[in-house]
Amino acid sequence: xxxxxxxxxxxQILNQKREALKGHMCSKWGTEICDTENCDIKCLNRGMGKxxxxxxxxxxxxxxxxxxxxxxxxxxxxxxxxDITHLNQTLNIKEKQDELINGITTSTDKFLSISIQVTNSxxxxxxxxxxxxxxxxxxxxxxxxxxxxxxxxINHINETND
Numbered sequence: 345x346x347x348x349x350x351x352x353x354x355x356q357i358l359n360q361k362r363e364a365l366k367g368h369m370c371s372k373w374g375t376e377i378c379d380t381e382n383c384d385i386k387c388l389n390r391g392m393g394k395x396x397x398x399x400x401x402x403x404x405x406x407x408x409x410x411x412x413x414x415x416x417x418x419x420x421x422x423x424x425x426x427d428i429t430h431l432n433q434t435l436n437i438k439e440k441q442d443e444l445i446n447g448i449t450t451s452t453d454k455f456l457s458i459s460i461q462v463t464n465s466x467x468x469x470x471x472x473x474x475x476x477x478x479x480x481x482x483x484x485x486x487x488x489x490x491x492x493x494x495x496x497x498i499n500h501i502n503e504t505n506d
Contacts, residue, residue: 345370345385345421354425357404373423376397384408402429 348364358365358373366469370385371453372377376380387395388408395406399457405428 348420357425357427373399380498385421388421396428402427403432404428 346367347365348356352362355362355365365372369384375397377383377395378434381489382395382397384395384406385408388410393408395408397404397406406427407424407426409422410418411422413419433484
C-alpha cells in the first residue's frame with residue numbers, strides 16, 4: 345500500500361519527512377511486520393483492528409480502520425501509529441511487582457503457619473511444664489514424708505535403746 349498522507353508524529357517516529365514517504369510503499373519502512381502476515385494491511389483485511397511491532401528499541405501499536413465513501417464503500421484505510429514503549433515498560437514493572445507481591449504473600453502465609461506451629465508447641469510445652477511441676481511437688485512431698493518417717497523411726501529406736 346502506498347502512503348498518501350503522513351502526519352508530523354509519524355514523521356518523527358519514521359525519522360523521515362512526509363514528502364520523502366508520500367507515494368512510496370509502506371514496506372519501505374522495513375519493520376519486522378512488513379511483508380508478513382502481521383502486516384497492518386493484511387491484518388485489517390482479516391478483520392483485525394490492531395497490530396503490534398517493535399523497531400529501533402521501541403514498541404508500537406497500529407490501530408486500523410477502513411475509510412468509506414458516501415456510498416459506504418471502502419475507499420482506503422487509516423492507520424494510527426502509537427509508541428507504546430512506556431506502556432509496555434509499565435506493564436512489565438507491574439508484572440514484576442505482582443510477582444513480588446505473590447512472593448511476599450507466600451512468605452507471609454508460611455510465616456503464619458510456622459507461628460501457629462510455634463504457638464501450639466509453646467502451649468504444649470507449657471502444659472508439660474505444669475504437669476512436671478506437679479509431679480516434682482508430689483515427689484518433694486513424698487521425700488519430705490519419708491524423711492519425717494525416718495526421723496520418727498530413728499527417734500523411736502533411740503528411745504527404746506535408752
